[in-house]
Amino acid sequence: MNQRKKQPEQTRKVILDAADYEFSLQGYSGSGLNGIISRAGLTKGALFHHFPDKRALAKGWIEERLAPAIDALWITPLDVMDSLDFFRNFCRERFTGLQPDDAVSALSAVTAELAARDEVLGEALEDVFTTWRAAVAGLLERGKSSGWIHPSIQPANEAALIVAAFVGFSVTAQATRDPEIRRLAFTALDAYLETLRAQ
Amino acid sequence: MNQRKKQPEQTRKVILDAADYEFSLQGYSGSGLNGIISRAGLTKGALFHHFPDKRALAKGWIEERLAPAIDALWITPLDVMDSLDFFRNFCRERFTGLQPDDAVSALSAVTAELAARDEVLGEALEDVFTTWRAAVAGLLERGKSSGWIHPSIQPANEAALIVAAFVGFSVTAQATRDPEIRRLAFTALDAYLETLRAQ
Numbered sequence: 001m002n003q004r005k006k007q008p009e010q011t012r013k014v015i016l017d018a019a020d021y022e023f024s025l026q027g028y029s030g031s032g033l034n035g036i037i038s039r040a041g042l043t044k045g046a047l048f049h050h051f052p053d054k055r056a057l058a059k060g061w062i063e064e065r066l067a068p069a070i071d072a073l074w075i076t077p078l079d080v081m082d083s084l085d086f087f088r089n090f091c092r093e094r095f096t097g098l099q100p101d102d103a104v105s106a107l108s109a110v111t112a113e114l115a116a117r118d119e120v121l122g123e124a125l126e127d128v129f130t131t132w133r134a135a136v137a138g139l140l141e142r143g144k145s146s147g148w149i150h151p152s153i154q155p156a157n158e159a160a161l162i163v164a165a166f167v168g169f170s171v172t173a174q175a176t177r178d179p180e181i182r183r184l185a186f187t188a189l190d191a192y193l194e195t196l197r198a199q
Numbered sequence: 200m201n202q203r204k205k206q207p208e209q210t211r212k213v214i215l216d217a218a219d220y221e222f223s224l225q226g227y228s229g230s231g232l233n234g235i236i237s238r239a240g241l242t243k244g245a246l247f248h249h250f251p252d253k254r255a256l257a258k259g260w261i262e263e264r265l266a267p268a269i270d271a272l273w274i275t276p277l278d279v280m281d282s283l284d285f286f287r288n289f290c291r292e293r294f295t296g297l298q299p300d301d302a303v304s305a306l307s308a309v310t311a312e313l314a315a316r317d318e319v320l321g322e323a324l325e326d327v328f329t330t331w332r333a334a335v336a337g338l339l340e341r342g343k344s345s346g347w348i349h350p351s352i353q354p355a356n357e358a359a360l361i362v363a364a365f366v367g368f369s370v371t372a373q374a375t376r377d378p379e380i381r382r383l384a385f386t387a388l389d390a391y392l393e394t395l396r397a398q
Contacts, residue, residue: 025316026228027228028229029225029226029228030228030312100315100316105311108367109308109311111374112304112308112370113226113229113308113311115370115374116373117224117299122373122376126374126375126376129371129374154383154386157390158387159383160380160384161364161387161388161391163371163384164364164367164368164370164371165363166367167366167367167371168363168364168366168368169363169367171307171311171366172359172362172363172366174314174315175314175325177321177325181359184355184358184360185356185359185363187353187356188356189360192360
């Protein structure tokens, strides 16, 4: 009985895994439902039972795969940080680790592709950015309280810039073959992060 | 005779205009050759005479439409600048003017979509970014010579960050309905630009 109850959940998981692979690599327009079904090893009926159309599947992917991946990369790790040097090292690791198919690149690509054109998916994507910015702003706010971030800093502003910069890095790095040139931008961001320090 | 010679060039222009409209709005995967042909009011044969396939058309679009548009927005205007305040105001205007279908948004979207996956188009896109970064770095270099940019500034690093930040803004702004939240990121960038000033 338990076994049978679990099946729909397992099917949903398999569908979202396949959607994650396709949407992360090919974007929304570039991914076909047929490719996702074939990767999942399921029938169209099984897919439509869980997600009535491609948009519903993309919304499920954003909420149940993309958002948790951003959470794991950018939100949970901030909880334990207690110094600007820690945060700068963390940003350096996140920058060095950028890959064309990682969650930040997938989020950037799908937002660039459709956030302005699709209200439902745009709102789901906006939620991911709002949570990401709030986590960075929360860290900087704690830094102000603990005395390692300058009191004049406005955490919400800096968080919005830091998130935009990482989105921009994830895009421009894909067009830049030379890793040395990729690093230039991070060197400048790192110098900017240093300006947030309490004197 | 002159009239007849001009026709192929006119046809090419009409094709690139239609491609510009479709690629800017729908991205690469989202744009079909049929839609471009129908918008251009031409036959498939006329299109294939100028561009053998969709990739060749996208390369033509990047080189002959997207690159000149970035040039007009971000490169030519820098020639006449002679102060950090002028550049900060210019950045503010470029930020305020960001639109989901403008050249920076189109460049960001198509780069996020395919720069890492398509070597030919990736190189064409890399050229656009290289030229854009070089123009910003050149301005900052002139600022150092003229004494309005701090001598310790590394223009290539700052230029890479400024370009990445604008790409990031063009993406995140599309997922952010509230114009006030969009402005927070620019306020932080503006404060960062101020740190480049010669003391």
